[in-house]
Amino acid sequence: PTGGRVNNNASRAEQSTFWGLYIQDDWRVTRRFTLNIGVRYEYEGPTTERHNRSIRGFDFNTESPIAAQAKANYAKNPIPELPVSQFKVMGGLLFAGVKGQPRGLWNADKNNFAPRVGLAYELNPKTIVRAGYGIFYDVIGIDRQDVQQGGFNQPTSINPSLDNGQTYQETLSNLFPRGLDVPRGAADGLATFLGRGPSFFDENPLNPYMQRWSFSVQRQLPARVLFETTYIGNRGTKIGVQRQFTATPAQYLSTLPYRDQATIDFLGAQVPNPFYGIPEFVGSGLGNKNTSRANLLKPYPHFSGITANLPTGYSHFHSLQVRAEKRMSSGFTFQVGWTYSKYMEATAYLNETDLRPEKVVSPNDFTHRVVLSGLYEMPFGRGRTFFPNAGGIVQGIFGGWQFQGMYEGQTGQALGFGNAIFNGDLHDIELPLGERRAERWFNTDAGFERDNTKNLGSNIQRFSSRFNGVRRDGINNFDLSMIKNFRIRERVKAQFQFETFNALNHIQFDNPNTGPANSAFGTVTGENGHGQRQITLGFKLLF
Numbered sequence: 001p002t003g004g005r006v007n008n009n010a011s012r013a014e015q016s017t018f019w020g021l022y023i024q025d026d027w028r029v030t031r032r033f034t035l036n037i038g039v040r041y042e043y044e045g046p047t048t049e050r051h052n053r054s055i056r057g058f059d060f061n062t063e064s065p066i067a068a069q070a071k072a073n074y075a076k077n078p079i080p081e082l083p084v085s086q087f088k089v090m091g092g093l094l095f096a097g098v099k100g101q102p103r104g105l106w107n108a109d110k111n112n113f114a115p116r117v118g119l120a121y122e123l124n125p126k127t128i129v130r131a132g133y134g135i136f137y138d139v140i141g142i143d144r145q146d147v148q149q150g151g152f153n154q155p156t157s158i159n160p161s162l163d164n165g166q167t168y169q170e171t172l173s174n175l176f177p178r179g180l181d182v183p184r185g186a187a188d189g190l191a192t193f194l195g196r197g198p199s200f201f202d203e204n205p206l207n208p209y210m211q212r213w214s215f216s217v218q219r220q221l222p223a224r225v226l227f228e229t230t231y232i233g234n235r236g237t238k239i240g241v242q243r244q245f246t247a248t249p250a251q252y253l254s255t256l257p258y259r260d261q262a263t264i265d266f267l268g269a270q271v272p273n274p275f276y277g278i279p280e281f282v283g284s285g286l287g288n289k290n291t292s293r294a295n296l297l298k299p300y301p302h303f304s305g306i307t308a309n310l311p312t313g314y315s316h317f318h319s320l321q322v323r324a325e326k327r328m329s330s331g332f333t334f335q336v337g338w339t340y341s342k343y344m345e346a347t348a349y350l351n352e353t354d355l356r357p358e359k360v361v362s363p364n365d366f367t368h369r370v371v372l373s374g375l376y377e378m379p380f381g382r383g384r385t386f387f388p389n390a391g392g393i394v395q396g397i398f399g400g401w402q403f404q405g406m407y408e409g410q411t412g413q414a415l416g417f418g419n420a421i422f423n424g425d426l427h428d429i430e431l432p433l434g435e436r437r438a439e440r441w442f443n444t445d446a447g448f449e450r451d452n453t454k455n456l457g458s459n460i461q462r463f464s465s466r467f468n469g470v471r472r473d474g475i476n477n478f479d480l481s482m483i484k485n486f487r488i489r490e491r492v493k494a495q496f497q498f499e500t501f502n503a504l505n506h507i508q509f510d511n512p513n514t515g516p517a518n519s520a521f522g523t524v525t526g527e528n529g530h531g532q533r534q535i536t537l538g539f540k541l542l543f
Helices: 067-076 261-268 392-398
Strands: 004-008 018-028 033-044 055-063 090-095 112-124 127-137 154-158 209-221 225-244 270-272 290-292 307-329 332-346 368-377 401-410 467-471 475-489 492-501 534-542
Antiparallel strands (some): 018 033, 055 090, 225 307, 307 332, 332 368, 401 475
């Protein structure tokens, strides 16, 4: 066998509490000016697990129980970059309700005050000015994340060879010669989950919050049309970002703009593994006889990864929103809205060694969004402009017709090219809208390195993860419907419906291939699930 595993996972009974208190007043200052003032306080208690079956935190300052044996092993075969005196095996997992740890998985944030203020001012009987500002907190309890049950969830991995295939300890006829591992919960303390990649909870997390503000002008126009222009801004703060605590230090990674084979070979070189033979590592990724030099240079080499969410992220959103609505008159009504916006965020690290998250255009940034819908009742039949006294056959043929339509258009999502080599002008990547084809969605000849033997590795990435000017296909959809109402008797009506979704059969392409070394680079090979034209016929009887 080449690999595999069996999982023995614990159940969980998790709980978090939430309390909110708000005070608000609507104050009509003058006949034309209204002020809304309020403040809200929120308290979210930390998550608990009924039987304390969860990791809580990570002890970075205490030596691991296996440190002495690992140091002795390392002293036999040290690497030049890491003297024996500097080889440290520090830290391990902490568990809720164990050895003095609280049952709560973190300490609650107690400063969640959220003021709100709004105003409306009547310039004249047909014009209203509105503005507002507010703070809105998000939750971080079980609505957003679950307990971490490393130690209580125990996989048993198939690890057929410890010496790269020279000998085999597991075969197809005996996959688990040592039997299946039994979860030990928190019994191993700091030695729990060694050789694996656990996650823990930040001891003092903060509830992320949004500051939102707006300014709008509403105007009533002739023909019962309401027109509104609005600016809306939003600033996100303390957004949780996953942080890696045991990454290969940046000083060993390449900063060259091309493939640095020497660095790749240096960090990938196999060296004696000081954790080999220690029982706690058997069955893990660090249980083999050798490991890479990159692993030994990590600050916590006895774990393959250590992650937690930290409140270091933020975001910016600004939009101009224009809306018009015609209320029903003369058998016609419509609504149209257009949003022009920019959404930037810093919610992920470009490199594990970076000090701050990468500020980049958000995957939820859609520069333009247009929605238009309307309904028109045909002016034929009883009580209408044409054939107002119609009855019988004339009413049955010409009366009771309605037509509805909806259009939705939206800019596509921003794309990126990963850890790519690019030697050119970024502005040359984007193709004009009329030149984009499934066979060539963007300019693949703008300066990308296409040779896969020159791919970057073991480097500090400088190429942005997403680009505003390179986007997937957007939404371009029409829905149309036709309705015919019949009166059979005074208390019996019938309705026939003919409805179409994606009436013009516009395809919405899936993401193009963005791997420069891939032979399909720049091509689209699928659609986004928007769906082909669909036609629905319906008949409804009302009585």
